[in-house]
Amino acid sequence: MSKPVPHNRSDYRYLREITTRWMDNDVYGHVNNVIYYSWFDTVVNGWLLEQNLLDFEQCPTVGLVVDTHCSYFSSIAFPDLVRAGLRVASLGTSSVRYEVGLFANDNTEASAQGHFVHVYVDRVTRRPVPLPQALRRALESIEVAS
Known part of the structure; x- marks a missing residue:
């Protein structure tokens, strides 16, 4: 397995600022690893909300996380400002x-x-469904070539 190489900020199609909090630091003086995953969730769902593609109560389809991974290269600590970059690497049917x-x-x-991999499912049955067309179009706007 090859060691990942850090990406550049310009490799991402969307950026969101996230402020670190005092409580994000752990006893080692840097942000605890679990916080990084909450930032992943924040940038993805924040983008979906900005695109008017996420309705927590009424949307007939919901995205469930089925796979996630994080590689760490350098520490982040309070009071750093985080810029979270987002892009789509691949789109499937669901x-x-x-x-x-x-x-x-x-x-x-x-x-x-x-x-972060989301599989879109029917809210009630929890069975995979095709990505809604409006969602697919928006995702294509931040997709990058593989």
Whole structure:
């Protein structure tokens, strides 16, 4: 298995600022690893909300996380400002692989990066369904070549 190489901020199609909090730091003086995954969730769902594609109560389809991964390259700590980059790496019939890069302050090289795979399912049956067309079009706008 080859060691991942940090991405550059310019590799991402969408950026969202996230403020670190005092409570994000662990006893080792940097942000705890579980917080990175909450940032992944924040950038993905924040983008979906901005695109008017996420309705927690009424949407007939929901995206369930089926796979996630994070590689860490350098520490982030309070009071750093995080810029979370988002892009789509692949689209399936009912799934999407989001890739996220986390950049501390003005750094252009990722402090951490990873992915999040959503499978879209029927809200009631929890069976996979095709991505709604509006969602697919929006995802294609931040898709990058493999």
